[in-house]
Amino acid sequence: MSSDWPLWEVFVRAKGGLAHRHVGSVHAPDAELALRHARDTYTRRLEGVSLWVVPSAEIVASDPDEAGELFEPAESKIYRHPTFYDIPDEVKHI
């Protein structure tokens, strides 16, 4: 059993108007220190205006082995895309 501090995933909002983006992870004993470590590790050069830390163990991820079946429907339903439809050129603003 590892006695490493728990792992936290770090998300940074680069600036107002943008979503938080995953940048990496840190080990920390608690949420407060996770934030501090994330700040020292990932924002030494004005990389962000806001930080999220999430216990890595709390993240549920899809299985890459099932990616094919999981995302396949998006591929076959091309009518979900606007370019699927034929609209005469003379029709504007559509």
Added chain:
Amino acid sequence: MLPLACHRVVNRHDLNLATGGATSVSMYTTELQKTAKIENLEDSKLLEEFEARVAADDFIEPKDWMPEAYRRTLTRQISQHAHSEIVGMLPEGNWITRAPSLRRKAILLAKVQDEAGHGLYLYCAAETLGTSREQMIEALHSGKAKYSTIFNYPTLTWADIGAIGWLVDGAAIMNQVPLQRTSYGPYARAMVRVCKEESFHQRQGYEIMIALANGTAEQKRMAQDALNRWWWPSLMMFGPPDADSPNTAQSMRWRIKRETNDELRQKFVDITVPQAEFLGLTVPDSDLRWNDEKGGYDFGEVDWEEFYAVVRGEGPVAKERMKARRDAWDNGAWVREAAQAHEAKRRQRKAA
């Protein structure tokens, strides 16, 4: 799917970080035990798909299927790279209290802090392959895992801080830029961050060299002395000649390595020699000559005996470096434990 930098499947494979003999060593990642062979037991269809993805410059992510040899080689390479960043703080840390001005001191502090950050990015990337941080650190402290030979040389004068930034970080950049396109996603992403930050390291070093080279006769002598001592160890950072690096082909195929040791070394010499000339300093190599035909410099043979001796742990300050790391780890134990105990208590109170 969330692009997890570190996933939770730890200890799935108890990876041995460095067993076997030294056959090939390169850069920040002293590549020992490069006898990685693909197991026949593995599903040949999965293997075929994997090879095709990598050949197409697709990225492999932590939970994707990968051959065990790929996992093992990468774990060793990334963790050794991380160890190098961490041990690499020591030679420079040696001069923080003695930097010649407040400006230099602030810069050096920031640089050393960056090295710590780089180590942390890399440990995280390595952890995604299933080895815990603690296992990696134990491997370093027990001497099982290696780190770049360059950090086993002492920093005797302030000029060494200039030479390290200029040459050692310069060589590191040369190696790390192509690794931004390495096939393993977390490693590539860590390299992107590292490369963004590394340029300042090299420039501050060169600026120190400029100041000394244009200073008093004594300062210029100091700069030349630092170049004399750091030149050859810097060339060694790229690892042994390609002929003695038998697994380069597999690492290139797997996009773990993107250029060979000799290619990178040549590039480094070609861009660094004019920088030395600008400083009015002499590169300590009597065989160094411009070769018009190949459009690059010819240069003398690296002393590979010295290199292998340092790999074996016989570097001038190897013992001192390891002692410093172990002491830091042991002396910090109470802090790690106290933080854990504090959090455990807080949880208990919350539950009550």
